[in-house]
Amino acid sequence: MSIFKKLGWYFKLEWRTYLFGLLGLLLTAILAIIPPRMIGLIVDAIHGHQLTLKTLLVQLGILAIAAIGQYGSRYMWRTAIWGAAANLEKTLRQRLFKHYMNMDQTFYQQYRTGDLMARATNDLQAIQRVAGGGILQFADSIITGGTTLIAMMTLVNWRLTLIAVLPFPLLAVMAFYLGQKINLAFRDSQAAFSRLNNKAQESITGVKVIKSLGQEQADIDDFNQQIDRTIEINRRVNRLDAMFDPITTLIIGLAYVATIVMGGSLVVHHVISIGNLVTFITYLSMMIWPIFAVGMLFNTMERGNASYDRVMRLINEHSQVVDLTDGVVSRPAGDLRFNLQGFGYPDATTLTLKNVQFNLKAGQTLGIVGRVGAGKTTVMRLLLRQFEHYQGQIDFGETNILDYKLDAYLPAIGYVPQDSFLFSESVRDNIAFAKPEATQAEIEQAVDLAGLTEQIANFEQGYETLVGEQGVSLSGGQRQRLAIARALLIQPELLILDDALSAVDAETESHILGNLHQLRTNKTTIIAAHRLSSVMQADEIIVLDHGEVTERGTHDELMAQKGWYRQMFDRQALEMKVREATDEK
Incomplete structure (x- = not known):
């Protein structure tokens, strides 16, 4: 019953709806008592040769009225209980999705995508079944079972009723014992489904890599092994689940045996009539659903309880990025000062960045270069407030960036990573994602700055061209330029290009950088790159190595x-000459 307590907040919120549904169940149970009684009276009238046409028509009329009444009362409880359950699933889905949107990078490093998807689908459906089927099973087993028992005792014979229900306590013992085992088994089942879901998601996302390396069969074998493990775990759940119905059927069978033996004796001794025995047997058949409902209830509750704990474990996670309620709401602008003594990722034993400082006046450009893993992207992540626990301070416009409201700070930053995510929408919708109200002229201006105008003009449907999932229909360079256009559309105070020009040719790179230099005279730009030509025109360039600044200056100063920096520049220049010579041949 603990799951009902855990969902108590929702039942209190929707108590009127559930009360309306319970009233419908009560009316249905009361009206269901009438037909068996009418049938018993008709049987007695036939047995006593007293059945007349008038009596038959009256009793049939009562049966029709009861049937119509049951139709209305069933509509009452179905719309109320199932509607409230659907609303709970909607509420939890919205709450969970909002939580996903508010969580930080640490959260997404801890949980895999497939696991998060499983909790947002299978687990929420299991919880929804508690608020719908669980409430129905719980309330209907009490209401229908209770009213039927009262009818059996008052309208037929209380001694026969006691004998018939004598096997029922065995059901409670069985349900309690199996319920605990099902709870543990279902937790394992949901976890296995999460792993399988994650495997499928990774394989579909990485299908190009799998195919290019010829690992299709190996991945299929791995997936099949995951399926076998998941099926084996679910077999245990099914074995435990399958024990409910046979035991319940056995209990009902024992009740029928007791009814036939005891009821037959009472009829022979003229304690009850043959019509009363027919009525009693009909009532006993009506007890089958409440008995089955009790067995289903424990199953539903244990599954819902396991799923609710899994979902709430996610929702109770707290983001390490703190959005102050009284934070600064003005848009950041002006100079940028980065003064960091040290930063290490959560659970890391060493610092990723140490003693990194730079000052940028509004309108200046900073270039950040270094080997792979030197810490370039980490600098960007700190500027984007993806991590906030560090030693030092970052100021933007005379204000510590941690003091800004996130809704004021982040819209002032245009961020373009090397692998930009594109939605399965049109070119226009992807560019206007950060500014849906943008005009066509604004979109075209951003596209021109990103050097993508000619490319879009060559698309068969122009701006309405669908880019496919994650931009699959575009080349790497087109995806990067589309992401740059999206960032430029909002006219950010700070533009961050994290190796965002790696997939474009030298001519296009020069065109884009020239546009940025001309049109962002009063706005700050940071460019992290492996190709040093991307940062040659920067006002200052810093070289990172193992998280520390090892060189600093302009391009000419670093060459001197x-x-x-000089060694890498000469190497890249030589590679360029070799490539050009090869192309000429």
């Missing part, structure tokens, strides 16, 4: 230092 003859350090890592």
Whole structure:
């Protein structure tokens, strides 16, 4: 019963709806008592040769009225209980999705996508069944069972009733014992489904890599092994679940045996009539559903309880990124000061960044270069407030970035990672995602700045061209430029390009950087890149190595230092010459 307590907040919220549904169940149970009684009276009248046409028509009329009444009362409880259950699923889905949107990077590093999807689908459906089928099973087993028992005792014979229901306590013992085992088994089942869901999601997402490496069969074998493990775990759940119905059927069979033996004796001794025995047997058949409902109830509750705990474990997770209720609501603008003494990722044993400082005046451009894993992307993540626990301070416009409201701070930043995510929508919708109210002229201006105008003009449907899932119909360079256009559309105070030009050619890169230099004279830009040509025109360039700044200066100053920057620039220049010579051949 603990799941009902856990959902108590919702039952209190929707108590009127559930009260209306319970009233419908009560009316249905009361009206259901009438037909067996009428049948018994007709049987007695036939047995006593006293049945007349008038009596038959009256009793048939009562049966018709009861049937119509049951139709209306069933409509009452179905719309109320199932409607409230659907509303609970809607409420939890919205709450869970909002929670997903508010959580930080640490959360998504801890939980895999397939697991999160499983909790948002299977687990929520199991909880919904508690608020719908669970309430029905619980209330109807009491209401229908209770009213039927009262009818059996008052309208037929109380001694016969006591004998007939004597096997019923066995059901409670069985349900309690099996319910505990099902709870544990279903937890394992849901966890196995999460793993299988995650495997399918990863395989579908990475199908290009799988095919390019010729690992289709290996991945299929791995998936089949996951299926076998999941099926084996679910077999245990099904074995336990399957024990409910046979035991319930056995209990009902014992009740019928007791009824036939005891009822037959009472008829022979003229304690009850043959019509009363028929009525009693009909009432006993009506007890089958309440008995089955009790067995189903424990199953539903244990499944819902396991799923509710899994969902609430997610919802109770707290983001490490704190959005102050009284934070600064003005749009950040002005100089950017980055003064970091140290930062390490959660659960990491070493610092990722150490003693990284730079100051940028509004309108300046900073270039960040270094080897893979040097810490370039980490700098971007801190600027985006994906992590907030660090030693030092970052100021934007004379204000610590942690003091801004997220809704005021983040819209002032245009961020373009190397692998930008595109939605399965049109080119126009993807560009206007951050600014849905943007005009066509604004969109075209952003597209021109990103050097994508000619490409879109060549698309058969232009701006209405669907890009496919994650931009599958576009090339790498087109995806990057579309993401740049999306970032430029909001005219950000701070534009961050995290190796966002790696898939475009040198000519396009020069065109885009030239546009940014001309039109962002009063706005700040940070470019992290492996290709040093992307940062040559920056006002300052810093070289990171193992999270520390090892070189700093303009392009000319760094070339004069003859350090890592000079060596890498010369190497890339040589590679470019070799590539050009090869192309000429």
